[in-house]
Amino acid sequence: WDERIIFDLHAPGQRGVLVSAVESEVSAVVGDAAALVPKSLRRRSRLDLPEIGQMRVLKHYLRLSQGTLGADLNIDVGQGTCTMKYSPKVNERLIDTPKLKSLHPMQDDDDVQGVLEIIWQLQEIMRAISGMDAVSLQTQGGSSAIWMNASLIRAYHDLRGEGGRRREVITTIFSHPSNAAAAKAAGYDVITIYPDESGYPDRGAFESAISDRTAAIMVTNPEDTGIFNPDIRGWVETAHAVGALASYDQANANGILGITRAREAGFDLCHFNLHKTFSTPHGSGGPGGGVNAVTEKLAELLPGPRVVKKGDRFVTTGAAPRSIGAVAPFYGVVPNIVRAYSWIRSLGAEGLREVAEIAVLNNNYLLELVRRIPGASVPYAQGRRRIEQVRYSWKELFEATGVSSEEIGLRMADYGLHYWTSHHPHVVPQPFTLEPTESYSRQELDLYAASLAEVSREAHESPETVQTAPHRSTVHRTEHADLDDPERWAVTWRAYRRKYFGTRGSP
Amino acid sequence: WDERIIFDLHAPGQRGVLVSAVESEVSAVVGDAAALVPKSLRRRSRLDLPEIGQMRVLKHYLRLSQGTLGADLNIDVGQGTCTMKYSPKVNERLIDTPKLKSLHPMQDDDDVQGVLEIIWQLQEIMRAISGMDAVSLQTQGGSSAIWMNASLIRAYHDLRGEGGRRREVITTIFSHPSNAAAAKAAGYDVITIYPDESGYPDRGAFESAISDRTAAIMVTNPEDTGIFNPDIRGWVETAHAVGALASYDQANANGILGITRAREAGFDLCHFNLHKTFSTPHGSGGPGGGVNAVTEKLAELLPGPRVVKKGDRFVTTGAAPRSIGAVAPFYGVVPNIVRAYSWIRSLGAEGLREVAEIAVLNNNYLLELVRRIPGASVPYAQGRRRIEQVRYSWKELFEATGVSSEEIGLRMADYGLHYWTSHHPHVVPQPFTLEPTESYSRQELDLYAASLAEVSREAHESPETVQTAPHRSTVHRTEHADLDDPERWAVTWRAYRRKYFGTRGSP
Amino acid sequence: MPLSYVHPYIPNSASEVRQAMLDAINATSVEELFADVPEALRVQGALDLPPALPVEQDLARHVADLLSRNASTDERTSFLGFGVYRHSVPAVVDEVIGRSEFLTAYAGEPYDDHGRFQALFEYQSLMGELLGMDVVNVPTYDGYQAAATAVAMAGRITGRRRVLQLSDPHPHKLDKVRDFVSGFLSVETIPTSASVANISALPASLDDDVAAVWIETPSVRGSIEENLSEISQLAHAAGAIVVVGTEPLLYGVLEPPAGLGADIVTGEIQSLGLHQWFGGARGGFIALHDDPQFVMELPSRLFGLASTSVPGELGFGDVAYERTSFALREEGKEWVGTAAALWGIAAGVYLALMGPRGMRDIGETILARTAYAQRRVAAIPGARLSDPALHFREFCVEFESASAVDVVAATRRAQIDAGVVLDERSLLICVTEMTTREEIDRLADAIAAALGDVDAQNGARQ
Amino acid sequence: MPLSYVHPYIPNSASEVRQAMLDAINATSVEELFADVPEALRVQGALDLPPALPVEQDLARHVADLLSRNASTDERTSFLGFGVYRHSVPAVVDEVIGRSEFLTAYAGEPYDDHGRFQALFEYQSLMGELLGMDVVNVPTYDGYQAAATAVAMAGRITGRRRVLQLSDPHPHKLDKVRDFVSGFLSVETIPTSASVANISALPASLDDDVAAVWIETPSVRGSIEENLSEISQLAHAAGAIVVVGTEPLLYGVLEPPAGLGADIVTGEIQSLGLHQWFGGARGGFIALHDDPQFVMELPSRLFGLASTSVPGELGFGDVAYERTSFALREEGKEWVGTAAALWGIAAGVYLALMGPRGMRDIGETILARTAYAQRRVAAIPGARLSDPALHFREFCVEFESASAVDVVAATRRAQIDAGVVLDERSLLICVTEMTTREEIDRLADAIAAALGDVDAQNGARQ
Structure with missing residues (x-):
């Protein structure tokens, strides 16, 4: 369209x-x-919203939707670290009821026992999945859950009077960038550990970095490379030894569900993403849903309101006594809480473990296929298996052909497939990260790898085909400078009209 | 895809x-x-349904849906006679409740008062819209409603002992073909009246055709040409004079809602299509919904079960005493009954009349635009206004360029627009029928006409562009002989494998 | 007189637009456009309708209030069948048929509507596998119409005038078939024996004027015809066509009728992924062997594969379009029109989700629960099964001394709808994969209690 | 140990597929793939979870049963607000955001996800018109975060350390803002006067170390700040940034804060087409003037127009991506992650449907009904309004002698949820366009009755 x-x-x-x-x-x-309304407050200018009949509005957005490659339409293994998995349609039907949509959070507990039970049950389930002691479902996404981890860490040390001294947070370069960013936003200095030659996080660098100034380590494991740090308990113990907390970013938990938990490694707190591991749909970029799980010693800091069980009844209470206060409104992203609950209940404990096993099987299978593509390589941890995903490199291809990973991504769009380079910085040169999860059949993995191989062939044989992509998209290659130059950027239609046409009317 | x-x-x-x-x-x-199960009844052969995971099945059908040009996506004025209008999304939400979807027709009346009231109300509304005395909502589409008209006609004459003599039904060539076909299926000989030079149905031919052998006239008005027969009451009176019934196909009622009714013209029975005039979505070709409305003298023949009001309660009863019996299961296409009820309630009497007025305004506006397109012409009733639609002709274009109406339709698909020639036989040469209804904005009518004009230009300037269309469809021009040759046609995948590959396995 | 507001469904009624369009066509008023409608035919005043609810929230509240007066079968424990069944509908089915594209498409060409053609071709193909037949129609209205058309086809193919009906069909279906073919065929019933065909009575009626032998399996009572193979042999020997009405859910477990001699197989697809909708969601299938003589008598649309101008590409189109009333008006076979395509797409999605294993499982589950329910109910003093046949999903229980209406009334007090009353003493009970063992036990207990009360009352009266 | 069945969500767990894939990677077991997870870190046995419900109908019944224990605000008469509002949600909004494409998209490029970029750019643009500002973000989590980020931005832009808070914000929002900025800003509250800013107290606190003056209008009590223009002038004179938290539904009627001097305008989009969802559907907007100094401090994604390699074609992309944590990790502004894009699309659809006329109508309707409810309630003996300000959607009533908790309990017996108890004697009452005049009358009657009972009891006690 x-x-x-x-x-x-x-x-x-x-x-x-x-x-x-x-x-x-x-x-x-x-x-x-x-x-x-007093005259001074009345709207002075005309409100320039468009006037459009209902069918035409609908048609507009339906057409835009068809120009959007949702995960339901795609073989969405190319958005590594995002855990793109099947969001079951039954869950969409289940939440589509006034019994959930039209509930108000200040209703009397008696009128909302059903939703309170689901919230409480999901808290309990997350206790089991993490092995932690207390859970909050309030945050609205993975990064906000990471922020809450940072806020809890800050409150913990403040309570102990160590807040002034502990000004550093240690993370690793292959942990999600929000760990670094949220720690910084909470006022911490961030120290980032890089991998050693083997590809595992560098233990020596970590030991040099940690000290009694350290407030916490905030790490992902398996990291975004798909490599699991087998020494993770050692890291946690080292952190504890200096009085620091250990915070576990479980964004990549999909491959270790039922295999290993925050508890076994000794972490003090961790978070999960409902919209990754627990299948709630990604919503074009949210709402997601965060789960924070903590050990007993941090439980008193959790935000409110909370849902607790009293006898057979579920009741709402205020925040814990030394709570960090509200991190988000009320009870979290309730539609996602119900979706995640439903997904987990469909699978049960054995099913979750099957999810992990097949996700890891799929990942290593795809690894085998990609390894054979000319120009693709698999940095780090040679000969080792990976867990949830793999960060690959087109370094060889780039050196041979000049075709970059970003260009390959644009060409993959022509094949109707998502592909994403990777988070910055590109420590792995010309990176791409594939995460097949448990949702894709072998045939689809074969097809994705075959498409990558085809693009690699094109890059070798006619690089300009790849470098001028996309060829079959709704739009063509955009001018990046338009987006970075304050004189030219246009974040709204009114700004566009003003900057490009000097007018308030339509151009 | x-x-x-x-x-x-x-x-x-x-x-x-x-x-x-x-x-x-x-x-x-x-x-x-x-x-x-006794051994003799147990399945002997393997059941060769495919085995596919849930996400992949979903993806398959979502992709197929994107390859389908639903009315919600289109400017659907090109399917004339189909009354493609906006099917409001609120109606989809309203019916999507277990309170309707999970109702069983044999539940106790006490448990289904809501749905019974809606059925009853819609009956009453249809009485008002038609001016008739009694209504049945049981049939599942327009043609089945026409069948029911034929069946009622047959029963009516049979009851009077005239069934043996009255063996003829008279229709007009620009009435929907199902009038002819259903009358034939009911055992009648069909006499078809063509228009006279003016484009109005030929009164003289009609008078020659009608006799005491005539069971009924079954006509559409306005006809599929968009021409309203002003003499319709005369026709009905002529039919009545010989003891025949007059049956009114109201498929084109959209342009006359609240303007004129079956009652005013003296008809004995009529039918409407819920999926045309009353906006229920067309469902890729059904389910639709038929409404049959009759005068008192035919009421005793209506099928059952029926919904009646007793005091404040709505109760179900069996068929009328001299009923033709069940024409369809239970109470008709219930989701469409509720949708149609909701649509009518949104508009009310004034709104329905506004629908008619704007539909006719749109039609005459589009007529003005099409008239100006080189090669297009407007047969019949020169200088007269049309009601709901217009049957146009590309005769001039065809003669000048060799490009046919069918080929233009294939080219219109490249513009993302529906276009349909017209029902057979093509009395109007190289026909096409446009019916804009009330749903399309002026801009969309302008765009549709501009696209037609562009194709006309192409036909004149580079006819091969049009004649080799479609160029931008998912598939290319199909081989019609594959569909008409019994040796080659394949209505199922198993037939295809057998005929083309001599195998039961996948080719 | 235009509306005082612009209705969201009627964009051009904004007064400035309306006037501009009138100007463009040289009209002074909309009234002028209706010049062909004489004054005498005009409706006087406004139609007598309830008031408009143009504000969406008001409409939604009104309709939701009405519907809230219904108690759905999800809220009660329902054993109601009689042609409409409470089966599980996978969410993916609703998702697919709720898509705007499928929901609002209609009659596009294979080029604009490639997906619709493919989805319906796949429906035909999946049904073909299930039924073991090469030709399946785009669904007609319902199983009644499918049976009526099948019988009529047999009449047209054979040129004969009698139809023998050997089972207990749904009475409304029988009505419909009789009425539909009454112009040229007579339908004769050979009464069943123990709820299945009385095969011994067949030869006496089976003559060379019989167009069709019509079997329903399961019958309206849920009984499975065990002698289809023998009936087919007799019918074929007499030159008659064997028409079977049946239930597709059986054929993950049972041999399809085509394997037992049926020539035309018909039925409903409501059980394949459609909700009950108060009986208002129906679709009829008609399945044939790939015999041109039969195919050319079928009125429905048939979507078929076709090669395209690109080698190896598969397109779709209408097979043998020249049969239809769209092509030939009254010279076509019966007629074709808007029927039940969306439900056909739904049934296709359902079969694709179920696969061979799912269809076997559901057949076995329903057979097992039906048998269990039969035994539980038969064990109640004062109740007995009406016949010894194999039953699928439904069976009939007869009460010795209680009225079926009273039993239903009594069980309703326990939030149970026990079944459909067939006659004074007979109750038709339906169980599906949605009916749990626990619910069946509760039904049996409730019936036992009801009968106990009746006995007690009878005792008191004596 | 693989599952004993193949779960529909895990296609490759079919045993033959699993084995073939293991063979392809030269592994003898899945266990081998977890070699990097030491035995000591392994979970012993299965997780302690409730039993699986892999059959969809069982899951659906279980969840539906749980949810059926809720009584929704459609079933009761609700005057509950306090940050979550019962507004009308047009069906088209739900249709659009329910589309698989938007629902399941995530982080595609402008080429594969052109439609998503356009829909969100349009959301930004429609909000920009409503608010009279040139820059609006892709929604952040909620209005709390939006306010927190806006205040933090003011701190970063000015390099100052104090924030003056002049209104009565939602207490949880205040919590959030305090905690969020506590590392580098202190938030000081200047108590309100008659529920709006005490403008006369402002100058004393307003010094050259003030980063931001923060106003909420409407406040948590629904009162509209009438002196925004004067406050802005004072703030700007001191070099402070004016941060406003507000409600978008106001701006079909009211002059947007930008026109009264606001520099950063924030708020919630729940009222623009989102259901209540038990408080769980939120999205925060942050609107700015197009000043690079401000824009570069915004952490959220901003979708902007861009020309493409085809002249005249409009594409989309991320504006000033280098600000973000995606680009710079801890050197970016705060962080960006999965937030509330789908709700942004919903709000865009809502505004497109409403248009200027709809936004004016809804503003007027709510203002009128709020005023009506205020007068009805104020007329009840024993009740009075807490303040004389102009109110939108919410207002606070104070009871002379009755406890608010008791009043709520009494009205609940009439199926009315009368409001949110703010303190011992204060009740916060909320009315929207969904609240009819008749419902307001019933509320007033119910409160009057409750107060009458209290009086009677007090009388009895005396």
């Missing part, structure tokens, strides 16, 4: 929906509604 | 859904379930 910007659909007088009118009895009492 | 046939997705052992297992307590009582 070559669907115009919505402002171009404006047709004066058309209505998309009508609004409940003020009843005559109400007008009789309060008079003209607009007159209730 | 180049999505393979579903049998090619087979992967042994995969499951799309699991089935509730036989409980051990049940097995203990009845033994092995398969053994309940």
